[in-house]
Amino acid sequence: MALTRYLLWCVNDLVGFRVPELRSVAAMLGIQLRFQDPEETEHPYLLVDLEDDESARKILSRTLLVRSCFRLYAAGQSMAEIHRQIRSLIAQDFLSAYREASFRIQVEGFSKTISFQEKLDRVNAFAYLPLKGPVKLKDPDLSLHLFEYYGLDPNRAPEEPYRIFFGRWVCDGQRKQTSKYSLKDRKFIGSTSMDPCLALIMGNLAQVKPGDIVLDPFVGTGSLLIGSGHWGAYVLGTDIDYLTLHGKTKPTRYNQEFRAPDESVEANMKQYGLWNRYLDVVVSDAALPIWRRNLRLDAIVTDPPYGIREATEKIGSKRHKPRPVLGHQVKSHIPSRVQYGLGEIYKDLLRFAATHLEIGGRLVFWYPVNQDGYCEERLPSLSCLQLRANCEQVLSVHSSRRLMAYTKIKEPESSEEPFVDAELLAGFRDRFFGSAAKGTRQERKKTVNEKRQKRLHELHAQLSSASEEGS
Ligand SMILES: C[S@@+](CC[C@H](N)C(=O)[O-])C[C@H]1O[C@@H](n2cnc3c(N)ncnc32)[C@H](O)[C@@H]1O
Structure with a gap:
């Protein structure tokens, strides 16, 4: 079966655990999962190929480190590139199932805050999409997302994003379970x-x-x-x-x-x-x-x-010949x-x-x-x-x-x-x-106590010599 490209928006910690977690879950569920670049573990967007939305839902019903999954429609470095790809998909009738559905378009920036007006401009630029249904901001039938990635350091975000992605929300991961x-x-x-x-x-x-x-x-x-x-x-x-x-x-x-x-x-x-x-x-x-x-x-x-x-x-x-535990001692030994x-x-x-x-x-x-x-x-x-x-x-x-x-x-x-x-x-x-780590707990405790005693003696000695000098 031909695979389809999805975007996984990952949570921002335990970055080295993402790919192993995804691989393990997909293998357990018997789902085909192909990473576009498995070595790319730093940034929060992973591109993967899966059979369909159902496979994505099954995987995300287990993963902690993926926030959400999106069916990817376009990826590029400029908005012009994104719109070009979307227009060619319109020719293939890509949103026909959602023509009358309620919808929204969300814009997210990574490492850069995008102002309300800028977001609105980005959304309005998609006015050519063949969607006739009402706009619904909460729980719409179709949720489209535009992600702009400006690197990992918000203090050194470039003017233009490194990558832009556009896709349809499919499902969320299990991070909320942790609370x-x-x-x-x-x-x-x-x-x-x-x-x-x-x-x-x-x-x-x-x-x-x-x-x-x-x-x-x-x-x-x-x-x-x-x-x-x-x-x-x-x-x-x-x-x-x-x-x-x-x-x-x-x-x-x-x-x-x-x-x-x-x-x-x-x-x-x-x-x-x-x-x-x-x-x-x-x-x-x-x-x-x-x-x-x-x-x-x-x-x-x-x-x-x-x-x-x-x-x-x-x-x-530690005894060379440990003493045997006698029958009557067993219970309280x-x-x-x-x-x-x-x-x-x-x-x-x-x-x-x-x-x-x-x-x-x-x-x-x-x-x-x-x-x-x-x-x-x-x-x-x-x-x-x-x-x-x-x-x-x-x-x-x-x-x-x-x-x-x-x-x-x-x-x-x-x-x-x-x-x-x-x-x-x-x-x-x-x-x-x-070196204090060597030995059993008692021996380590003894070392710590000895050090404490030594420090106390030193303090006493300092105090008494100070009071002798004062008198
Ligand atoms: C890192 S803690 C495990 C913490 C645990 N995962 C939790 O969430 O509470 C290691 C545990 O191993 C136990 N332990 C130490 N030596 C052991 C031994 N020889 N056999 C069995 N348990 C041992 C300790 O009592 C301690 O509870």
Whole structure:
């Protein structure tokens, strides 16, 4: 089937995530999608070819990063070019379906404000269009849009636009969904609760479909369960931290002294009407998975700890010969923890995904990197997991995190070990904290306390020598 050109007007952030999100959604829905220039990710207008309006509607029913989609009628650098193209389309009767329909023409400038009078002039210049219906500014049958693109910097906008596009509005994307899941109004949040827009995008990169089973092995406050539950999956999670899962950690909201008794992942799912998608959350260590070998998941969507705002720990003992837990101690036993290196975390995650994903299932996770040591060859890999997406979110001048998506393409070979570049990961933490990042949470706390004590001594010494000089 011949494809038709559409204009996608994208939202103005997470620019590197747009094309991967669109590709992932189109592939999941089995829709043919061709980018005119997939490398052009900076400016807000993407040109794509699709079969028809229905394909566009299906894709935008999932995407967060496309604001709206338009059937493109003309593109050029001057209004003369646009009018020439439109006039030749009139000869082909291009708006015949809308001849008697109500309509409007909207003019948008990117990086430049177009005055009311200028807009009116642009609209009046289309008076030759074969439209006999009434003008209707709200909810017309036909909404035509003229976009003028003046570059990305409003302070350096040129006199004439770089590009002009003219098209018919087809549908809007799902960005508005994010306000519904705003962390501001969410019942239960923590210091690392995932931004709702990113949680929904993660569900798209994981190609989550209604009825899928999705696990987050580092579930925390369950933001990613909300993202996947929204797309119709049955969701479950595990976390090592009993206090987090039971809503007993210190509140993270400013001015909140105590957590409400009903703060929990479950309460969040109820708050959003996703209760019927919720399987459960269980206290469990990702390093010691509790699942039967034959558990099969459609997707694993997760944000492991990077050791910045939460500790990277697993159950274990530093003793050469750990003491056994006796029968009567089992109920009240709280296992001790040891450091869980970032390299180990990601190796375990890849191994777990290789074992428990369905063929075709997806693993989606965040991966912290230092920009200077980064190259694609150093990313985690395992031959049964094929890399599908790798989108960067910059955190600071030196560091970023990457949203990675892999598809399981075959069963794993038992002898193969995942490749994870522990050095690259260690570099990330060291850069963030300096040498203080080494060791367990207690050891880091001790280092911080020692530094504080030393500073206090110095202050006391300075104060007493100042008062001696004064007396
Ligand atoms: C970045 S947070 C996840 C935040 C979560 N996405 C949310 O929206 O709240 C990482 C989580 O991993 C948990 N975690 C750390 N080590 C773990 C382990 N060994 N096994 C399971 N969970 C662990 C932490 O308790 C923390 O809740």
